[in-house]
Amino acid sequence: MTTSDAAAPTTPDSAREAAAAPLVDAVFDIDALLSAEERAWQLKARAFARERILPTIEQDFEDKYFRRELVAEMGAAGFLGMHLTGYGCSGAGAVSYGLVCLELEAADSGWRTFVSVQGSLAMSAIYKYGSKEQKQRWLPGMAAGELIGCFALTEPSGGSDPAGMLTTAQRDGDGWVIDGSKRWIGLASIADVAVVWAKTDEGVRGFLVPTETVGFTATPIDTKLSMRASIQCDVLLEGVRVPGDAMLPDARGLSGPFGCLNEARFGIVWGAMGAARSCLDAAIGRATSRTVFGKPIGAMQLIQAKLADMFVEYEKGVLLALHLGRLKERGTLTPAQISVGKLNSVREAIKIAGEARGILGGDGITSEFPVMRHLANLESVRTYEGTDEIHQLVLGRALTGLNAFA
Structure with a gap:
C-alpha cells in the first residue's frame, strides 16, 4: 500500500532518532524486520506522542481532561483511519498502523483508544458498510480530524453479549425511530456522528445518527479511575428519528x-x-x-x-x-x-x-x-x-x- 502525499511520514535525522529511542531498543532490534515506510510511521507517531501528549498527560489524567485540540493535529499527521484508502485517508499498511498504535499507547492508552474509536470503529463501519454518499459525507472530515465519530454497540445490560441488545429501530414511514441505551461509548459527548447498532425486524442493523438529532443524549461517565484523559459515555436514545438513508446498507447482523x-x-x-x-x-x-x-x-x-x-x-x-x-x-x-x-x-x-x-x-x-x-x-x-x-x-x-x- 502507498501513503498519501499529505500524510507521508518523514524520517528524522539519526541523532534525534537515537535520542528518542526507548531503552529496550538497545537489545530488541525490531527495526530490521520493518520496511522504511513502516519505520517512518513509527518514528512519526513516537515524535508526536513525546512532543504533544507526554508533556501534559499526567496532569490531564489527574484532571480528567481530554485535550481535544490534538484531534486535528492527529488528522494532519495522517493517523485517523490511516489503514483505509481514499477519502483523505493515508492508505497505510497494517503493520504501520500497528506501530502507530504502539507509540501512542506508550504515551497513554486513552490516545490509542481515540485513534481506535475514530478510525477502527466509526470510520471502518462507514468505509466497510456505508453507501457512497455516506462515505463522502463523513470520511474526509473524520480523516482530517474535523469531525469525530463514535461507535454505539455496548449496552448497560452487558457488553459481552451484543446479540442480547435491547436497543431497537422501528420503521416509521420512510425513516426509522431508534430507542434504547448504550454504555461505555467512547467520544460520544464530543462526536458529530454516532454509529448506532440496533435490533430491527431484519436483524441487527447499523445507523448513522448525527449527534445533534433530537432524542440523542450522551453523558460522560465521571467516576472512572482509569482512562481519565479520554471520554466514555452513557448514551440515551429516546425516539431518535433518522431518515431511511441513515442505515448502513451493507451491514447485516452482528x-x-x-x-x-x-x-x-x-x-x-x-x-x-x-x-x-x-x-x-x-x-x-x-x-x-x-x-x-x-x-x-x-x-x-x-x-x-x-x-x-x-x-x-x-x-x-x-x-x-x-x-x-x-x-x-x-x-x-x-x-x-x-x-x-x-x-x-x-x-x-x-x-x-x-x-x-x-x-x-x-x-x-x-x-x-x-x-x-x-x-x-x-x-x-x-x-x-x-x-x-x-x-x-x-x-x-x-x-x-x-x-x-x-
Whole structure:
C-alpha cells in the first residue's frame, strides 16, 4: 500500500532518532524486520506522542481532561483511519498502523483508544458498510480530524453479549425511530456522528445518527479511575428519528459490528505493548539510577531476573503483533488469531506494569512515573473489545469445535 502525499511520514535525522529511542531498543532490534515506510510511521507517531501528549498527560489524567485540540493535529499527521484508502485517508499498511498504535499507547492508552474509536470503529463501519454518499459525507472530515465519530454497540445490560441488545429501530414511514441505551461509548459527548447498532425486524442493523438529532443524549461517565484523559459515555436514545438513508446498507447482523471490533482489537494487540514498553523503560531507568546497599538496584540478581522476564514477554508480544500484522496484510488474519493477540498482549502488559511498579518501590505509585497510570488504563483495555474470558472462549471454540458461550 502507498501513503498519501499529505500524510507521508518523514524520517528524522539519526541523532534525534537515537535520542528518542526507548531503552529496550538497545537489545530488541525490531527495526530490521520493518520496511522504511513502516519505520517512518513509527518514528512519526513516537515524535508526536513525546512532543504533544507526554508533556501534559499526567496532569490531564489527574484532571480528567481530554485535550481535544490534538484531534486535528492527529488528522494532519495522517493517523485517523490511516489503514483505509481514499477519502483523505493515508492508505497505510497494517503493520504501520500497528506501530502507530504502539507509540501512542506508550504515551497513554486513552490516545490509542481515540485513534481506535475514530478510525477502527466509526470510520471502518462507514468505509466497510456505508453507501457512497455516506462515505463522502463523513470520511474526509473524520480523516482530517474535523469531525469525530463514535461507535454505539455496548449496552448497560452487558457488553459481552451484543446479540442480547435491547436497543431497537422501528420503521416509521420512510425513516426509522431508534430507542434504547448504550454504555461505555467512547467520544460520544464530543462526536458529530454516532454509529448506532440496533435490533430491527431484519436483524441487527447499523445507523448513522448525527449527534445533534433530537432524542440523542450522551453523558460522560465521571467516576472512572482509569482512562481519565479520554471520554466514555452513557448514551440515551429516546425516539431518535433518522431518515431511511441513515442505515448502513451493507451491514447485516452482528457480522457488521464484529468486523469493526476486530479492526480495533488488532490495534490493541500493538498498543498494549506500547504501554508495556513504557513501564519496562521506567523500570530499567530506575534500576540503573537508584542505589541501595552501595550499588544500583539493577546490579541485584533478583532485579535483573525480573527485568529479563519482563523484556522477554514484551519482545514476544511485539513479535506476535508483527506476525499478525503480516497476516492481515496478506488478507489471511482470522478472528481467533486476533483473540490470541488481544489476550496475550493485554495480559502480559498488565504483568509487566505490575512488576515495574514493584521495582520502582513506593515512587511507583506516584505520577512522577507513568507506571500506575498505565496499569490503571490497561485494566480498561483488558475489559473492552472482549474480556480475557471471552477471548479464551473464542480460542477454546477454535481448538475444540465446541461452543461454550451459552
